[in-house]
Amino acid sequence: MTGINQIARYKLSRRRFLEGATAAGSVAGISTLGLGQAWADEQPKPAEIVVRAWGGVWVESLKAGVSDPFTQMTGIAVRHDLTEDNEIQPKVWAAVDQGRVPPININWDTTINATKSALRGVTEDLSDLPNLANVLPVAKPEGLEGVPLVNVYAYVYVLAYRNEAFPSGAPTSWNDLLDPRFKGRVALYNDGIGMHAPAVVAGGGKLADIPANMQPAWDYFSKLKAQNPLLGEDPDFTAWFQKGEIDVACTISSNAREAKKNGIPVAWTVPKEGATLDTDCLWIPKGLPAADLYWTKQYVNYAIGQAGQQAWLGPLGLPGVVPGLTPPEDLVGDLSYPTTSDDLAKLLQVSPKIQVEHQSEWFAKFKEIMQG
Amino acid sequence: MTDRSKAVVLWLLVGFSVVTLSAPTAVIIGASLTSGKIVTFPPDGLSLQWYAQILGAFDLRAAFLRSLYVATVCTLIALPCGTLAGIVFAKHRIRFRKGIQVYLLLPFTIPLIGSGVGLMLVFGAGGLLGSLWPVGLACCAINLPFMIWAVAGSANALDPDLEKAAANCGAPPVQTFLTVTLPAVMPGVITGALLMFILALNEFLVSLLLVDSRIVTLPVLIYNSIRSIITPDLAAISVVFVVVAAMVIAILDRLVGLDIFLKSK
Amino acid sequence: MRHYSTAYPLSWRIFDAVEALAKRVWPARFAPWLPYLLLLPALLVTGLLVIGLIEIADSSLHVLDKATFRSSESYSLENFERALTASLFRNIGLRSFLGAILVTAVTLVLAFPYAYVLVRTESPILRKLLLIVLFLPFFIGQVVRAYGWLIILGNEGILNTSLSFLGIGPFRLLFNYWAVLFGLVQTMIPFAVLMLAPALTAIPKETERAAESLGANWIRTFQYVVIPLARPGMVGAAIVVFTLTLTDFAIPAVLGGGSNDFIANAIYDQFFRTSDAGLGSALTLLLIIAGSAAVGVALLLVGIGTLGLAGHDDD
Numbered sequence: 001m002t003g004i005n006q007i008a009r010y011k012l013s014r015r016r017f018l019e020g021a022t023a024a025g026s027v028a029g030i031s032t033l034g035l036g037q038a039w040a041d042e043q044p045k046p047a048e049i050v051v052r053a054w055g056g057v058w059v060e061s062l063k064a065g066v067s068d069p070f071t072q073m074t075g076i077a078v079r080h081d082l083t084e085d086n087e088i089q090p091k092v093w094a095a096v097d098q099g100r101v102p103p104i105n106i107n108w109d110t111t112i113n114a115t116k117s118a119l120r121g122v123t124e125d126l127s128d129l130p131n132l133a134n135v136l137p138v139a140k141p142e143g144l145e146g147v148p149l150v151n152v153y154a155y156v157y158v159l160a161y162r163n164e165a166f167p168s169g170a171p172t173s174w175n176d177l178l179d180p181r182f183k184g185r186v187a188l189y190n191d192g193i194g195m196h197a198p199a200v201v202a203g204g205g206k207l208a209d210i211p212a213n214m215q216p217a218w219d220y221f222s223k224l225k226a227q228n229p230l231l232g233e234d235p236d237f238t239a240w241f242q243k244g245e246i247d248v249a250c251t252i253s254s255n256a257r258e259a260k261k262n263g264i265p266v267a268w269t270v271p272k273e274g275a276t277l278d279t280d281c282l283w284i285p286k287g288l289p290a291a292d293l294y295w296t297k298q299y300v301n302y303a304i305g306q307a308g309q310q311a312w313l314g315p316l317g318l319p320g321v322v323p324g325l326t327p328p329e330d331l332v333g334d335l336s337y338p339t340t341s342d343d344l345a346k347l348l349q350v351s352p353k354i355q356v357e358h359q360s361e362w363f364a365k366f367k368e369i370m371q372g
Numbered sequence: 373m374t375d376r377s378k379a380v381v382l383w384l385l386v387g388f389s390v391v392t393l394s395a396p397t398a399v400i401i402g403a404s405l406t407s408g409k410i411v412t413f414p415p416d417g418l419s420l421q422w423y424a425q426i427l428g429a430f431d432l433r434a435a436f437l438r439s440l441y442v443a444t445v446c447t448l449i450a451l452p453c454g455t456l457a458g459i460v461f462a463k464h465r466i467r468f469r470k471g472i473q474v475y476l477l478l479p480f481t482i483p484l485i486g487s488g489v490g491l492m493l494v495f496g497a498g499g500l501l502g503s504l505w506p507v508g509l510a511c512c513a514i515n516l517p518f519m520i521w522a523v524a525g526s527a528n529a530l531d532p533d534l535e536k537a538a539a540n541c542g543a544p545p546v547q548t549f550l551t552v553t554l555p556a557v558m559p560g561v562i563t564g565a566l567l568m569f570i571l572a573l574n575e576f577l578v579s580l581l582l583v584d585s586r587i588v589t590l591p592v593l594i595y596n597s598i599r600s601i602i603t604p605d606l607a608a609i610s611v612v613f614v615v616v617a618a619m620v621i622a623i624l625d626r627l628v629g630l631d632i633f634l635k636s637k
Numbered sequence: 638m639r640h641y642s643t644a645y646p647l648s649w650r651i652f653d654a655v656e657a658l659a660k661r662v663w664p665a666r667f668a669p670w671l672p673y674l675l676l677l678p679a680l681l682v683t684g685l686l687v688i689g690l691i692e693i694a695d696s697s698l699h700v701l702d703k704a705t706f707r708s709s710e711s712y713s714l715e716n717f718e719r720a721l722t723a724s725l726f727r728n729i730g731l732r733s734f735l736g737a738i739l740v741t742a743v744t745l746v747l748a749f750p751y752a753y754v755l756v757r758t759e760s761p762i763l764r765k766l767l768l769i770v771l772f773l774p775f776f777i778g779q780v781v782r783a784y785g786w787l788i789i790l791g792n793e794g795i796l797n798t799s800l801s802f803l804g805i806g807p808f809r810l811l812f813n814y815w816a817v818l819f820g821l822v823q824t825m826i827p828f829a830v831l832m833l834a835p836a837l838t839a840i841p842k843e844t845e846r847a848a849e850s851l852g853a854n855w856i857r858t859f860q861y862v863v864i865p866l867a868r869p870g871m872v873g874a875a876i877v878v879f880t881l882t883l884t885d886f887a888i889p890a891v892l893g894g895g896s897n898d899f900i901a902n903a904i905y906d907q908f909f910r911t912s913d914a915g916l917g918s919a920l921t922l923l924l925i926i927a928g929s930a931a932v933g934v935a936l937l938l939v940g941i942g943t944l945g946l947a948g949h950d951d952d
Contacts, residue, residue, distance in 0.1 A: 050584075079585050090909065091584075095496065103584035116706045191910055243787050360913055367725055368723075371725055371729060396788075397773045403785075412788070464675075470936050476679055476680070478690075478929070480881055485904050486689075494688050513685045516683060521876075524873065525874075544656040546655050557835075563835055573776075574775045577887070595780065598780050602781060617776050634764060
């Protein structure tokens, strides 16, 4: 299959996302856990389940929005494992390979990472989750057999900036990062994640060029390299903004928002070229005892229900996958919280499958430019 | 070239090291006293709120106790393994010495990620993941050269004539070992063991791959809890960690007298 | 005979029993093999890592199949070819080796006086203070420590703010190669001091005094007496610092600003980011081979295969 076909298919899915988003879907199964009650009674309950999560506001929102209500309803405690998503992956893979019970019941993961696990065949099928009936099409992964993972929200890699550095208003283009006055004051994720699509567009290409022609992105990154950018991760960005090391960064909107809430003078914007839209998901590794698997699925089911989504994603400021969620007040009209088809048209989406297929190649090229 | 110039040169170099070693810690101690929500120095108003918060946290205390356990296991394994090997290098003629030395340096020439991934597979196959003592064993395996080299390094205190003299006087081998050899290499044993203990207490990269959320150790917990902001509670944890460790060193000093072993005769 | 045996203190009898046991377990004719027996525990513990390496070696011979994200069935050397030919890995490799050499040299220069003062000072309080300062950095995790450096050395940090009063700066002191080397030296000083200290305690003060009473100034005394006698410790410290620096991961990650990776960072990327355990394994093996070769050559050049007495060196 060719990349162009994949893009065509993915465009279709984006349209499906929109249809769902605009439909005033009826809300069903809010509080019930789904599946037959009689069968549920027969399943012995584990004392606890372990959910991998990111730290800080991420785990706090999950705990308050999903885990605590789940414990209240089922009596099953929820433990949060804060190992980074990319660092838990080899642990889970080794456990499944060696026939051990995996160290976590649920992985809250990027869809890219999770797709690799799905391709490897270490994920449980989730197609019997009752709440899947009420989610937007984007929740179900494209191009994978069954439902090895459920997407739970979308997020945007925005251009975050220090207010002080832009007295006359927000930057309007990713090319503003190339302005000589930001030499040494630009930050990106150290694997370049979130930047490939904007780099293609800012480098003179089109979204449809991905993955066939990435040259515009490499040209853009080469110019950016001359700016001596800092490469790091979210805690670095926050610290660097706080300590005046950088003026601009490509980062996930939730983290910029969290930094702002903690008194760091940053704002964010989606430049005219657009910004990357990606999704995160939940999945269950193979190898859990049957009863544990049953209750673990109930957790995922609750997390994609209306109540779970609203309570969980509000504090994160992220658009969920069920219709009818109320956006946080400060994000109404913000492109980093897309709600309309117009919003989505301004964002850049590359299918997880294409990203997974080309990740190591793009990564190597990015590193080659940045480590030169 | 007077004694004065010697003191000046030595203290300039030592002073530079002291400042370099303690500056970040000093800043973090200061920052942990902030009354604000972000780590900053000078602190944003003084408060002990972050200490109050971490002292109430059960998971932190549990993780700290686990780290102590791991460090103890590590040190107990390292003591015999490292001391014996160090003594061999110091006083025995053996074949393939250099080959064996290069082999025993593998823990340092293998990058920690390689050791971690390898041990995860080995322990996983052996059904050992999920227990805490294998983490101590792993910490010993990755740091063992410290113990060996510290002991071997103190070997020039070991006068072969003294051992021969003991043997000539009829002292049997075990007694010679316990009363002549071992005391001679004791400075190396103490420094090596101290280092093994402290490194195991703070190990995170390999432990990350060997623990799960039920048996998480303190350094792994701290490393993992940093997401978008370095909050002052992490600074406070570090400070408490330093204080507890200083107490451990003090107790150790009381028990075995570090001074005796680190002071030149 | 009873009254006769009680004439010995209890400890003698215990010793006798232990000796007898030792003799049974390890008769005298096995004596030549005793050193190998003593090495056995260390060999076994290190062997755990070697078993892991076997898995890694196997993995390095299989290419990642991106359709299944598993390693392919067939054996190939493709991962090694990629690791050896890509300019990225060559750059990173050179950077790591050069860094390891520089860091080793600077660390020894700083650690030697520290260890010397530590063991020679007459003040027990000073000795303990120096010891505590030595251990402090271990207890502040890498990420938090890096943050401490940002506060001190950052663009708006304490040092640059002070300099601005003098009308100079600010300078970008962090997030470059020099910052990485500085951070590595800071991390390595404690190790080097602790490797050197036992060696220095073994040099009697009288030896130094004797040299000085013969008219040598302190520099000559250091040059011809202290340093040669401390050589086993110096070699140990150098090898420890070199290998640890060469394989370090955390410092380049937190102080390098993301564009000063060492080999271990590239290995991390393959294992944890691109999920390419095969390429990661190949890089791991190459790093081990290069590091071990460097150590082997150093041991041959230095000419003391032993760290102990030069007189015992026979190979």
